[in-house]
Amino acid sequence: MATDTRVILICSGKGGVGKTTLTANLGISLARQGFTTAVLDADFGLRNLDLLLGLENRIVYTAQEVLEEECRLDQALVKHKQEANLSLLPAGNPRMLDWLKPDDMRRIVDMLKEQFNYVLIDCPAGVEDGFKNAMAASQEAIVVTNPEVSAVRDADRVIGLLNTNAIKPVQLVLNRVRPKMMANQEMLSIDDVTDILALPLLGLVLEDEQVIVSTNRGEPLTLNSLNSPAAKCYLNIAKRLQGEDIPLIDPLEESSGFGAKFRRLMQTKIF
């Protein structure tokens, strides 16, 4: 039985910013590091965590059947093929949108806490019931956002709600960073986003075509493509989550070569 389980909500406000991709990659990375990890798909109206993990054909039960005692928890948990430390639990299926209440979420998470070191909750977009239910069962949160005005604005809404509900720590992951655009100041900088949202940065994830390839295959990058730029970012995030002091990659460094030095000069704040 695991003690001190960390229950982490992965949320964003806006949809399509990379919550599910982060959940899948973080799940694999933590499992790799030897932690028993459950990923709970709370976005079951439009579920796709199963797809990203390549487990879509193996789901039989959901949390609902567990709570109604139609099956045992271990029957509903879908163990990952390569990473035995990782299991997926869908909170529900798309037909049962109204079913889940905050208390159901708490009960199922309490059961998961009995046997896992980490519970990662993949949260639905929005700030309505789906989000609130998932938040009810969480202790801490990772807010995922992109360096774009709409994503940052929605993240701010979510952070406000997390704060009022005493979820902490709340940390930030900035996804889809494009070093060149940032260097050219055509994209909000890392400092811009962390200053505006006033959150500690758990990590950034580079924009990476390999993410799409990995979703096609149902194999998160952190499983087999450890050298891709985004995979390195996800691994760093997993390490920092454990308190390891891993320096941030410098996106300006990433856009190396010719213009990098010049671009850095151009970013100098004058006043």
Next chain:
Amino acid sequence: MAMTLRDIINKLLRRQRASASTARERLQLVLAHDRSDLSTELLDQMRKEILEVVAKYVEIDVDEGAVSLETEDRMTALVANLPIKRTMSGQIKLKEPINKSEENPQETEDKEQNS
């Protein structure tokens, strides 16, 4: 407002400024409003009433007056910037007894960005 070397060069060349600065400023403004639960109408109403109250006591430059929400580190403050008119001798101009505070037309809309 922070300016980078690129911003300055763009300005000198009369080029459009890099969009990240614009994004940052637009976000700061919109978030100040999002974070308070005040609607724009309520804020305008409050702005008007604050100006009226102050105008009862000192003569303020209504056109320069601005009441806005500003935000830093998730703390939002209501900031009123109301320049008081001075007399020739440099004294603060107190309000004359006659009440003419009614005549403050729509001074509110585009006064938010004078920081």
